[in-house]
Amino acid sequence: MSYMARKSFWISCSVLFLLTACYYDNEEELYPDTGGPRSNISYSKDVEPLIRNNCYVCHSDAARLGNVILEGYPKLILYVNDGSLLGSITHDSRWTAMPSGSARLPQSQIDIVRIWIEEGAKNN
Ligand code: HEC
Numbered sequence: 001m002s003y004m005a006r007k008s009f010w011i012s013c014s015v016l017f018l019l020t021a022c023y024y025d026n027e028e029e030l031y032p033d034t035g036g037p038r039s040n041i042s043y044s045k046d047v048e049p050l051i052r053n054n055c056y057v058c059h060s061d062a063a064r065l066g067n068v069i070l071e072g073y074p075k076l077i078l079y080v081n082d083g084s085l086l087g088s089i090t091h092d093s094r095w096t097a098m099p100s101g102s103a104r105l106p107q108s109q110i111d112i113v114r115i116w117i118e119e120g121a122k123n124n
Contacts, residue, residue, distance in 0.1 A: 041116040042124050043073055050109055051076065054099050065100075073123045080121045086114060 041047065051059075051070050058065040061072075069075045070085075079085040088098035089105055099105070116122075 039115060039119065041112055041119065043116065043122060044124065046112050047076075047116050048073075050105075050112060054102075054105060054109075058100065066096075077121060077123075080117055086117055089113060 055070050057063065059068050059070040061069055068079070070079060076085065084095050086092075087095035089110055091097040091104060097104070104110075
């Protein structure tokens with residue numbers, strides 16, 4: 001390669017590198033907010049019904065499969081604090097994937113639980 005050809009080759013490489021380095025996926029732009037609750041999530045209005053519908057069949061005071069009870073805030077908060085509530089529904093390999101025997105919850109529902117926890121898992 002001539003000196004000029006090598007020079008323009010390296011210039012193209014740097015331009016390409018700069019272009020890719022500056023490119024990033026903006027989550028907000030790729031997945032625009034579809035109107036689900038994004039903050040101020042309530043335990044009683046949002047989280048409790050979600051857990052009731054998906055989990056009480058196996059984790060109520062009466063069912064207690066795996067000795068896990070998620071019914072009511074005082075019980076649920078124990079699984080928030082040890083990380084297993086979010087870990088199990090996000091299928092984090094450190095925990096048994098939940099709900100057991102069914103598909104992963106829709107992302108919008110996982111987000112409700114995640115944001116509620118991020119906002120302090122309040123008994124509101
Ligand atoms: C069909 C029954 C069933 C359903 C529905 C179910 N679970 Fe479970 N769950 C189990 C069983 C059985 C275990 C014990 C399994 C084990 O420890 O390997 C368990 C264990 C757990 C654990 C402890 C996991 C660990 O690794 O220590 C958590 C937390 C949990 N479930 C949360 C949930 C949540 C949240 C839901 C609802 C989204 C749910 N489960 C729905 C049957 C169920």
